[in-house]
Amino acid sequence: MQESAILSELDLAIINALQIRPRGEWSRIGAALGITGATAARHWERLTRERLAWIATMPGPRFGDAGHTAHVFLSASPSHHTELAERLCQEPAAATVTRVTGGHDFRVDCFTGTQESLDQIVSERFSSLPGVMRTETAYVTRVHRQSSSWRSGILDQRQSRSVSADSAATPSRRTAFDAVDSALLDALGDDGRRSWAELAALCAVSPQTARRRVEQHLASGYLVLRCEFATSAGLPVREASLILNVPGRHLEAAGRYMAGLPDCRVSVEVFSVHNLVATFWVHDLNEIHAYERELEARAPGTVVFSRSVTLRTYKRVGHILDREGRSVGRVPLPMWRRG
Template identity: 90%
Template sequence: MQESAILSELDLAIINALQIRPRGEWSRIGAALGITGATAARHWERLTRERLAWIATMPGPRFADSGYAAHVFFSAPPGYHAELAEQLCEEPAAATVTRVTGEHDFRVDFFTSTHESLDQIVSERFSSLPGVARTETAYVTRVHRQSSMWRSGVLDQQQSRSVAAASAATRSRRTAFDAVDSALLDALGDDGRLSWAELAGLCAISPQTARRRVEQHLASGYLVLRCEFATSVGLPVREASLVLNIPARHLEDAGQYVAGLPNCRVSVQVLSVHNLVATFWVYDLNEIHAYERELEARAPGTVVISRSVTLRTYKRVGHILDREGRSIGRVPLPMWQRE
């Protein structure tokens, strides 16, 4: 791997700052890191140019109020994995596609605007593909933690607070959605740090309108911006997941406990044969066993339905990834598209 592709400590600090505040001003980020805003911007430009880091758009925790989110698990013989991964990546509703160990071979995060569209995609299109032996769908009913909330922890507390400091102005929440919103969110999907003027120019509206609408969607929880990076050249983390069946009386507390763990990427309640899915980024897979023991103590009767380690991520919130985890393309999510 070329030396230029390795993330430096400063690169990782900038990424951490953008995890906290994806559209944060370079002057504020630079001040928190002890560098100039121009230096921070220059490093970010290199990271994006080399496809090592990017700002992604994804449905927020309130998306499930009006749309449908689901984890779908696919099983297929190894000889069909490459073809299945390619076709899953081409599907706009399949936001994240991973190949995993365990009972199933693929886990896919789907987002659609209607139950019918999700059923058509899973039951009609993918279940009938050659080699697909089994599918299992779990509808997300409550989000305790989503991946946009994960932090690398490179910055210290003071630096994190400095980056996070924001205006006290109250922003209204936007619930309507039209063609202008669709254009704005699609443009942000290509570059989440486009200036308000650049967004306005792409969408033929004023910068004030661009800013107002995007900030209203962010405030509503419908939209989330998330800083992603190629973990293969950054932090040596491994992704592992637990699929759990928690006794109903403990479900809410267990979901909140998992969400509070610093290594937790995802903690969601689902409606299926299991009721909680948790994903972690850890440095040592033994950490997963410790989480299991704590869950068993906190929620007696908990059953682990499956444990899995991610072998490869082909797609993450619409971005196609190469083997090193670089973003090499994007398939826009369907909920941004309106007539």
């Protein structure tokens, strides 16, 4: 792999390690990469200082047990695209905002604590934004793969196993959610590698309480930590999505097939005029055609509702991005604010 002009091969390896273990000890990550823990920490400090990489907090695979998720597709007049993108980025429930090709102009991934709040955002706030001509909502009903499961593949199998190995006992799951949890997860959202002592000081609890509660929420699957990076500075990938209508008898198998592809970032079943959405990071868009042909063989009767390419990502999991994909701000997700 060619070295990026901004991210070195070592930078990319550290990012891959943190995709596997976002709060991994620097000593373990350094040992897996053949460097000291101090060197690994120093590289990460530069990446975060220059806004080239960060650890994001996002709803986990079990979020749907208590919360609600939807993909909202918007069509808007071209003269309002810039203003609309800015307004969408300021909506806390709009976790990810992208400008896309295909049948719509924008795709917005929304997370809310209640169905009522989600419906209000879509039917009232989004539809009244400048230039919006049409909205279409796809409610997520089953998650086969989240973007937090995607790996860049820089590390070899031995290195990956070394980073991921863990002998610690799995903490109990936490289902309660109060003001202390809200504060902890907000603070963690600003910096997913904050120490337990830092989180404790910010939230007026003991380091033991901070660690116990965060680890319990992670164990519950309610939230996950995800290592993000500015793709323009690293891997030369393009984001593309297939929006599909799959016969009901094949839907689950089709979702699992998409989820098993190494390029797949997201594979979810949805309730809308279509029923499956799959998003990929690929080096060549021709790869998507190959996946499409294989899916049609596995699930006869599948119809491609839309194909889209992401032209620009304005916001990703609460982090506002500049044109180079750097994190330049954050709008906290609303589900962290309860109690």
